[in-house]
Amino acid sequence: MSPPATKVNDLSWMIGGPQGSGVDSSANVFARACAHGGLNVFGKREFYSNIMGEHSYFALRAHTGTVRSHVDEVNVLTTFEAETLFRHAREVTDDGAIIYDASLGKTKLSEVPTIEKRLAADIRTYFIARGVGETLDDMLAASKQRGVTLVPIPFKEILKHVADEFQVDQLSKISRVVNMIAIGAAFGLLGFEFDAMRKALEDVFRGKAKVVGMNAAGARKAYDLARALVPEFRYRLEVVTQTAPRLFLTGSQATALGKLYGGMRFQTYYPITPASDESEYLEENEVLDLNGHAIASGDAKNNASILVVQTEDEIAAVTMATGAALTGTRSATATSGPGFSLMMEGIGWASINEVPLVITLYQRAGPSTGMPTRHEQGDLRFALHAGHGECPRILLASGDFEECIRDGFLAFNLAERYQMPVIHLVDKALANSYATVPVPDLSDLRIDRGPLTPPTNGYTKDHPYKRFDLGNGPVSARAVLGQEGTIFWNTGDEHDELGHITEDPALRNLMMEKRFAKLDLAAKEIPEDVKLQYFGPEDADTVLVSWGSTKGPLLDALDRLWAEGAKIGYLHVRLLNPFPTQAVTAHLKKAKRRVAVEMNFGAQLAGIVREQTGVQMTHLIVKYNGRPMSSTELYDAIKGLSRRKAAKRTVLTHGA
C-alpha cells in the first residue's frame, strides 16, 4: 500500500503551556507566519481564570480557503512542557505529530498538580487500558503506537546555544525563547518557508532587533532539526499568493473598530473578562484620525479622540455612559455577565428617559462568576428582559468579525434613531478568537442620528421644548445637555412631556405606549438583511436556527454537508429584539425538521422563537461546557438528525 498523499495547507495545529509562559505570543507568531505566507487562519484561545501557571492552549487552523472555526482533531501538537502532552496527546490524529521536549519523558502524571482530578483519573484509565505506566514516555509511546510521529526537540540545548551566540549569562533571562523554538520546530516539520516566521517575529517583537535575532536563531535551529528528523510528513504548509489584503484581528478589535467608525467618543468599563480587551484596545488608540469628509467640510480638526474611562464598578460604568450620552456624545459601556447584572437599574433609567445608550455585552459562562474565561451564549433571555418593569431595548447579536464591526457601528444608529438602549451581544468565542478575514467593504455605512432639534429652534416660554413630546409620533426630537433653548428634565420616575415627575394614569398610558411604539417602528424600519440571514437551499427539509458565534462552525460544517448534497438551511438571527417574527416564521414553517443550535443549556432562542412565532423546534443542539462548538461536532450532530430515532436534544461536549 502506498503512503497516503500529503495534505497541503489544511492543518489543525495546537500549542499549549502554562499561562504566563508565552503561549499567546507563540500562537500569534505561528498565525502571523501563516498569514504572511498567504494562508488563512482561525485561532481559538482557551485559558483559565489565573495569572500564571494554569494550562492554556491555542487551537489554530491554517488553510488556503476560508476558515471560521476550530475542529476536534489536532494534526500537530506543539509544546515544551508536560501538562499539554498529558491533556492533549490523545487528540492528535494518527497521522499527526507531537513536538515535545525529550528531557521531560520521566515526568509522571501525578507530578502535574494543575490537572483536574476528573481528567487525571480519565488519563490514568487510558494508561491502565494500555497496560503502561503513567509517565510522559508512556503517553508518547501510546501515541507512537497508533502512528503519531514523535518529534523530540532538545529545548535546553538549543537555548544554551542561543545564549552563547548572543552572550547571555543566564538561561533564565531568555527562557521564553523556548516558545519560538517550538514554533520553529513546527514549521520545519511542516516544511513551511522559514522566512514567513521571521516576518512574524518582526511583527510581534517590533523594534526589538535583539529579541527577534535570538528568537529567530533558536527557531531556525529547531526548524532544521525537525526537518532532519522527519523529512517526509503527512501535513505540509506551503506559501500561496493572496490577491487582496486581509485583516487579522480578534472579535474584540472588530467590535471596537465598528464602534469607532460609528462615531463613538466615550466608553466606560470596569475590568472584567472577556470584555476588557475591547476597552483596552480603545484606550491604546484614544487619539483618532478624521478622514477626507471631515477635512473637506472644514468643521473639524485633523484629529479626534475617544475618552475611555475605567470606572469604580459597573453601576458607574452604565450610569456614566448614560450621562455622557445625554450630552449628545455617542457613548457605550462594555461588560460581561456579572457586570451586566449590576447595570439593570441603569438600563431601565436609560429606557424610560429614551437615552441612546449602547451596551456591548461579551457573554461568558455563568451563572454568577461561572467560568470567567470560558464561552457561553447564556445571556440572551437576560439581555432581553434586563431591568425591572417593562422597558424597550434593541438586541443585536454578532455572528462573525464583519458583523462585530457592522453591529458595533449600527448599534449607535439604532440607539439614536429609536432613542433607547441597544444591547450588542458578543461572546467569548468571538472576543478571544482571531482570524484572517477579507477587508470588509464598509462603504455602505452611514451615520443616522435620528430626529434632533435644530440649534436655532424657536422654542419660547409659551411653546417650550418638550423632550417627550406626545404630538409627533413615538420618537421625539432629541436635544442635548447644554443646547440653548431646549432645557429639559430627566427622571427615573414616570414623566410628563417636559420630563417632570407624574403619576397621572392617563399620561402614564401615553408614555408607555410612546416608548413601545418605537419598538414597533424599529421592527418595521430595520432592513431584512440586518435582521437575519438565510443560508442554503430554499426548499430545505431541515432548517437550523442559531445566533451569535455559532455561525462560524455552522457554516464550516454545512459546507461539508452541502458538498455531500444535504438539503439543509440555516437561519442566522442577528436582530433579536424587536424579533423578526414574520421572516423567521416564513423560513421555518415549511421545514420538516426545525433545529435550534445554541451555546446554552436552555435553548433560549428556541423559546423566543416559539413565543414570537408559535413555531416549535423539533430538535435542539446545545452545548454548555464552556468550550465553543467545533465544526466537527456540529457536522456529526447535524448528520445525526437524519437518523430515524434522532434524539430531540443533542448535547455537544467536545473541548479540553
Place this chain on the structure above:
Amino acid sequence: MALEQVLKPQDFATEVHNDWCPGCGDFGILRTIQMALAEMKVEPHRVTIVSGIGCSAKTIHYIKTYGVHTLHGRALPYATGVKLANPQLKVLCLSGDGDGLGIGGGHFVNAGRRNLDMLYIIHDNGVYGLTKGQAAPTLKLGVQTKSLAHPNINDAVNPIWLALAAGATWVARGYSYDIKHLVSLVKQGIEHKGYAFLDVLQPCPTYNDINTKDWYGGEDRKDAATGRPLPRVYKLEEGGYDPVVRESDQIEKKTTQALEKALEWGDRIPIGVFYRNELIPTYEERIAQRVPTYVESPPALQPISGPNGEPLTDLTKLLSRLTFAPG
C-alpha cells in the same frame, strides 16, 4: 438669553408644584442654588444639575436649568459622565446623605480620586425622609429619631473626613437656614478648580426631631444672662481659620487641621470651608495630558458625520496595523 441681561433667582424657577414638607431644609438649598447661579450670571442652559433619589433629588425639577434626576446613589457617576463628555458645562450634583453616603458611598470615594471640576452637595439630615424616616448614614449612634423603633445601632460616618480621605480638593459645610452664607459657599464650590464637596446641614422637620432647626440654633440652651439662644453652628472663617493650601508642602498640615475641625460636633458645629487645594491637577487636565485636544474638542463637541451621514472617523491607521497586504 443675552449675557448682559441681569439674571434673577426667579429666572431659575420652574412652575412645577413643590411637594416638600413645610419648613423643609431643602427649600434653603433650592433658593441658594437659584441665587448663586443668578449672581454668577450663568445662562441656565449652560448648567446641568444631576440628582440621585429622595427629597433632595426632586430639587432639579424646581430649577430651570438642565436637570437630571437619576437613580438612588448614582448621581455622581451620571454627573461625571455629563462633565467628562462636555467639560464646558457647569455641572452640579445633589444627593441626600443616604443617597450619597449610604447606597452611593463607593462613588463618593471614587469621585475624590478623579478631582473632576464640579460641585457635589449633600443634603445632610440624618434620615431617609421620602421612605418615612429610617436612619441614614450621618445619624449618630444611639440617637432615636421619631420613626425609629430603637436607637440607631450604627454609628455615623463623617462626610468631611470621608471627602478629605477620598481626595476632594474643596471641602465645606453649610447650614440650610443660613442662606447668605450658603450662597457664598455654593459660589465658591462652583468656582473651585476641581472636585468640590459641600455638606449642608438640612433639618428634616418631619422625621428628624433631634437635629432640628431649634437644636442647631441652640434654642434649648439659652444664655442665662441674656436669655438668648446659644447657636451650635458657628462659622470657621470668623475664628480666622485658613483652609487654603498654597504650597504643596502645606497639604499635610492643612488636612490635619481640617480633620481636627471636622471632629467638632454637639455644642459647637463648624460651617464654612474646611479645606481648599487647587494644586492637584483636575481630571480634565490629566486627560488633556494624554489627549491634547480634549478640552477644546471634548467628546460631545466632536463632529462624527458629514452632510450625508458619512462617517468621519478614519480607520486607515488602525486597519493598516491589522492588515496583511496581498502577495
